[in-house]
Amino acid sequence: MILRYDPDDLSSRKKTELRDENDHTVFWGIYDFAFKYRTRIFDGKDNELGYVQLDVGKAVPEVVFCNAMDEITGHMAREEDHYRILPEGMIFHGNSSKGEIPGIMKIRNGELEIDKTEDSLRCVMILYASVEIARGEEK
Numbered sequence: 001m002i003l004r005y006d007p008d009d010l011s012s013r014k015k016t017e018l019r020d021e022n023d024h025t026v027f028w029g030i031y032d033f034a035f036k037y038r039t040r041i042f043d044g045k046d047n048e049l050g051y052v053q054l055d056v057g058k059a060v061p062e063v064v065f066c067n068a069m070d071e072i073t074g075h076m077a078r079e080e081d082h083y084r085i086l087p088e089g090m091i092f093h094g095n096s097s098k099g100e101i102p103g104i105m106k107i108r109n110g111e112l113e114i115d116k117t118e119d120s121l122r123c124v125m126i127l128y129a130s131v132e133i134a135r136g137e138e139k
């Protein structure tokens with residue numbers, strides 16, 4: 001599955017819709033001004049699925065993944081030249097413009113390619129988390 005989005009909206013943290021080949025919104029996310037460093041994620045029917053949030057208390061940039069009930073479902077943390085996504089143990093190389101987890105997902109400026117649809121939400125969370133981590137590294 002390939003989802004297309006506006007990379008400028010993503011990097012500037014505006015509402016960013018991820019659309020399929022038929023131009024239907026499958027997911028969308030938006031920066032939550034009430035919570036610094038948080039992006040909320042919704043499905044195409046406006047149901048909140050969860051959010052990603054930078055943990056500013058960490059020495060090394062780390063983003064937590066949470067479901068809509070505020071339960072932590074995983075995190076993405078910087079390790080040397082890559083990011084590790086736990087609890088799955090996946091390794092992400094890249095950033096919000098270009099990156100990949102081989103056999104799982106690829107990010108190309110304006111496209112998110114998901115190889116396994118059962119990983120769709122996690123891949124979307126990784127895309128949005130990469131923006132939050134970049135903001136944390138700028139600090």
